Amino acid sequence: MEIARHCPSCGAALAPEGRFQRCTGCRRPYFRDPKVGVGVVVRNDAGQLLLVRRGNEPARGLWSLPAGFVDADEDPRAAAARECLEETGLLVEVGAVLEVYPSAEGAASFFLTFAATVVGGELRAGDDADEVGFFSTDHLPPLAFESTRAAVNDAGI
Template identity: 40%
Template structure:
């Protein structure tokens, strides 16, 4: 979510443009606060069944509503990225994950103005009972070589990276 600060969240003064490291950013004339745009952090899950099949969801919510994607979502405060990966998969599909490794980190230059970093984890489906949810209208186990087009560039990169690493 983009936040357009007009007042200093530390002291309440009206923010004014300030040049910081060559960029003009909203800065507080009374204290050191600068509304610096930071990237958001999300996870994507390459969840496989141990036999080369990959779990995809068809998204029920924007963005990319109705398109195929990897399970995933934003990392919450006070949560580790691997906890976020397990939580998002469970919330969206009812399935449990044993995280194996990080596939890679993918940068998306859109969103809140600070961009998005997507941490893609590879893991094995380890339990639970698969179900559709408002976030995941369909679940599918697919051959990664025959995957439908995914709705997010970071997910396409993660899938290509995982396949290049040998799946």
């Protein structure tokens, strides 16, 4: 995550102070906002897990849950549904939070997974996914992130 080096108010240098920075000129504190990743755990009737192959770095060519970042002022469940639709073509109803993973890779400060159910759409790769599919646990493709492996593990499939 990019860290500002100069005070947006007075232009003086910022100095680290614990988990925030303080302006060396006007003494204002600056806090960094966390970047929130959300993903969905979707199974088909056979109990297989919906995964997407990443078309972009980081972890290009590896597989992850349909996932992305929550935009400012966006409902986290709406963000998870939006990312799933963009990447897989499937409309999902997003349910309960399954788990919260701290310090996820791929630039999120933390990563939430939700249970989700397909309610429409048609399976096709889109946005930054270049392939999509349902996989069973004993035939998983190479997974992208530690958080993906943890989420797949925790999903118990």
